[in-house]
Amino acid sequence: MEKRLIKKEALAGIAKRIAEDVTVYAPVRVEENVLFKVLEKGEEPLFTYQNSKNAPKNFFFPRSEVMLRYTRTPKGVEFTAEELFARDGVLMGARPCDARSFVLLDMLFDQEKYKDPYYIEKRNRTTVVSLACAKPPYRECFCTSVGGHPVDDKGADVLITDIGDVFLVEFVTPKGEKLLKYFGDQKADAASEEKKAAVAAAAEAALTWKIATHEVKEKLDRNFNSPFWDGIHKKCLACGTCTFLCPTCHCFDISDEMKYDDGRRLRNWDSCMFPLFTKETSGHNPRPTQKERWRQRVMHKFSYYPENFGAIACVGCGRCVQSCPVNIDIRKIVAEAMELA
Amino acid sequence: MQNPYIPYPVEVIKIVTEVDTKDIKTFRLAFVNKEDEEKFKYTPGQFAELCVYGKGESPIGIASSPTQKGYVEFTVQKAGVVTTALHEMEEGTRMGIRGPLGNSWPIEYLEGKNVVVVGGGFAFTTLRSLINYMIYEDNRKRFGKITVVYGARNPGLLIYKDELKAWAERGDIEMNVTVDKGDATWTGREGFVPTVCKEVAPSPENAVTVICGPPIMIRFTLPVFFDLGFSKENIITSLEMRMKCGIGKCGRCNVGSKYVCKDGPVFTFAELDKLTRDF
Numbered sequence A: 001m002e003k004r005l006i007k008k009e010a011l012a013g014i015a016k017r018i019a020e021d022v023t024v025y026a027p028v029r030v031e032e033n034v035l036f037k038v039l040e041k042g043e044e045p046l047f048t049y050q051n052s053k054n055a056p057k058n059f060f061f062p063r064s065e066v067m068l069r070y071t072r073t074p075k076g077v078e079f080t081a082e083e084l085f086a087r088d089g090v091l092m093g094a095r096p097c098d099a100r101s102f103v104l105l106d107m108l109f110d111q112e113k114y115k116d117p118y119y120i121e122k123r124n125r126t127t128v129v130s131l132a133c134a135k136p137p138y139r140e141c142f143c144t145s146v147g148g149h150p151v152d153d154k155g156a157d158v159l160i161t162d163i164g165d166v167f168l169v170e171f172v173t174p175k176g177e178k179l180l181k182y183f184g185d186q187k188a189d190a191a192s193e194e195k196k197a198a199v200a201a202a203a204e205a206a207l208t209w210k211i212a213t214h215e216v217k218e219k220l221d222r223n224f225n226s227p228f229w230d231g232i233h234k235k236c237l238a239c240g241t242c243t244f245l246c247p248t249c250h251c252f253d254i255s256d257e258m259k260y261d262d263g264r265r266l267r268n269w270d271s272c273m274f275p276l277f278t279k280e281t282s283g284h285n286p287r288p289t290q291k292e293r294w295r296q297r298v299m300h301k302f303s304y305y306p307e308n309f310g311a312i313a314c315v316g317c318g319r320c321v322q323s324c325p326v327n328i329d330i331r332k333i334v335a336e337a338m339e340l341a
Numbered sequence B: 001m002q003n004p005y006i007p008y009p010v011e012v013i014k015i016v017t018e019v020d021t022k023d024i025k026t027f028r029l030a031f032v033n034k035e036d037e038e039k040f041k042y043t044p045g046q047f048a049e050l051c052v053y054g055k056g057e058s059p060i061g062i063a064s065s066p067t068q069k070g071y072v073e074f075t076v077q078k079a080g081v082v083t084t085a086l087h088e089m090e091e092g093t094r095m096g097i098r099g100p101l102g103n104s105w106p107i108e109y110l111e112g113k114n115v116v117v118v119g120g121g122f123a124f125t126t127l128r129s130l131i132n133y134m135i136y137e138d139n140r141k142r143f144g145k146i147t148v149v150y151g152a153r154n155p156g157l158l159i160y161k162d163e164l165k166a167w168a169e170r171g172d173i174e175m176n177v178t179v180d181k182g183d184a185t186w187t188g189r190e191g192f193v194p195t196v197c198k199e200v201a202p203s204p205e206n207a208v209t210v211i212c213g214p215p216i217m218i219r220f221t222l223p224v225f226f227d228l229g230f231s232k233e234n235i236i237t238s239l240e241m242r243m244k245c246g247i248g249k250c251g252r253c254n255v256g257s258k259y260v261c262k263d264g265p266v267f268t269f270a271e272l273d274k275l276t277r278d279f
């Protein structure tokens, strides 16, 4: 694996240089939030942030995207064009939890039988440069409880770690190596590896929240009908903030829009927290109250995903915990579920 | 990469109004590009997303049998936006279909066995596909005895009336068509589906029951088959959940860890027992 050392101040300049060649998505300060967005010409990326308010999944799975277009003909409304919007890009500065979320989303969107070309095209053409969490940024972080690590390279093509005086840049995949030319030629030495190991150990120790998730699936499956679920949803407003900010939530709606003779089919993020999500035309709703919806959210992440793909569908970023307007905490729910028989 | 979200263009070549209330119609669709028909190779029990551009898509079971060439058929009840738009269509109109989707009736498993087909109301569509498949020419000898129990609230609500008659005239399939309540012209059987199943009393020996209908009918019919000695492994049904993508991505149609669109819609009651589920 190629490894380089760069001065910390150099990273923003490197991002800007890459942005001259391809589209760069990077964290930028927007009013009081840090958001991932396309870096405009001359715009300053921010690499001293904690984590972004929005998850970077947006670049592979946009909040709203056109799938196809159609038009009215004398024979009826007919298909005109497929719309696969993809361009070469570099996603700079994703935190390891968010980078790992792409691995989880790949399992769903890039399966053997049904491939989702909208996601796959964007994903294939994007290089992910992760910025390790030398200091886990939030009290709400719990990546190590769900299979991640603050200095993890899963889902990253390039991993950058702050090892004190400099950044260690590791080119994890061949796709990542294509960016070598932007990162200078100071090769990393053995001492920098040791420093990285020390940083990783310190970061892991600094995480305050640790929950056991061993056999959480079996516990949840056994307790599907337990009174445990009767209380947890009571405060929930069904606002959907948790699922919109979550890097692994992938549910969407498909809808049609027509103006005069031309129309398009779109997909938009949807949420299992919304009452209409599963409501059928007859009025029947298999998940009639917020209780069943909350149970679905927890089961999906901690039981069904592990069953279907062998991994928990939560990366421990803490966004849902931070932003829920009524302070519902998925960590506590899982921790309490682990106490069940 | 084949884009699974792009429908094949089709033309509506025939529309049949099935019931007196006129809210159930069968649409016969022909592929605009002949090679698409080859790609849309299906098995009874599968479904497709019917696409009315500008309105949306609806998941609908395939009502024709793959032995019928040159078209596919769907029987649709007028319900909401898309199905209403379909009902307003005329022959000659172009639309789209996406599929085939989902698993299917377990044809190989049914081979060599006696098959009991139980349907209620208009949820008889993929059962019709299965029956037409099983009785088609040489296919017939691959299956044992075929017993059908099909019921509707009244005679005007029975669908596929001509076919029901034609099937009854063949000697190789036992038809039991029933209505909850007959009318002046009805000479057939009266009685609810569960009661008729009890009277017909098919033997569980080397037999499988395939059942589709309103939840209430299923609830009362299941115990009849358990009493007759059928195991949960040998009672098979098809589920409905609200759907969008049809390919296990949009996250809407799961029953426990299974997506009805991709892992279903066909399940045995033994499989359903193992899933944690909301109703």
Ligand SMILES: Cc1cc2nc3c(=O)[nH]c(=O)nc-3n(C[C@H](O)[C@H](O)[C@H](O)COP(=O)(O)OP(=O)(O)OC[C@H]3O[C@@H](n4cnc5c(N)ncnc54)[C@H](O)[C@@H]3O)c2cc1C
Pocket: A279, A280, A281, A282, B047, B056, B057, B058, B059, B060, B061, B062, B075, B076, B077, B078, B079, B080, B081, B082, B083, B084, B125, B239, B240, B241, B242, B243, B244, B265
């Ligand atoms: C596997 C399967 C097979 C089906 N087979 C048939 C059939 O053979 N004949 C028939 O008449 N109906 C069938 N249905 C039900 C049919 O899909 C719904 O009645 C239809 O989608 C309603 O759409 P709408 O646009 O008219 O209603 P709206 O309420 O306007 O639709 C909103 C959207 O919700 C979804 N939706 C709403 N209700 C359902 C539902 N019960 N099931 C699935 N999606 C729903 C659809 O995506 C629809 O586009 C089947 C459903 C499934 C899941």
Ligand code: SF4
Pocket: A242, A245, A246, A247, A248, A249, A301, A313, A314, A315, A316, A317, A318, A319, A320, A321, A330
């Ligand atoms: S469930 Fe919450 S903590 Fe877990 S990945 Fe989603 S937003 Fe982050």
Ligand code: SF4
Pocket: A235, A236, A237, A238, A239, A240, A241, A242, A243, A273, A323, A324, A325, A326, A327, A328
């Ligand atoms: S953010 Fe909180 S209130 Fe909003 S849907 Fe999620 S759990 Fe409910």
Ligand code: FES
Pocket: B242, B243, B244, B245, B246, B247, B248, B249, B250, B251, B252, B253, B254, B259, B260, B261, B262
């Ligand atoms: S319809 Fe989208 S997951 Fe089943």
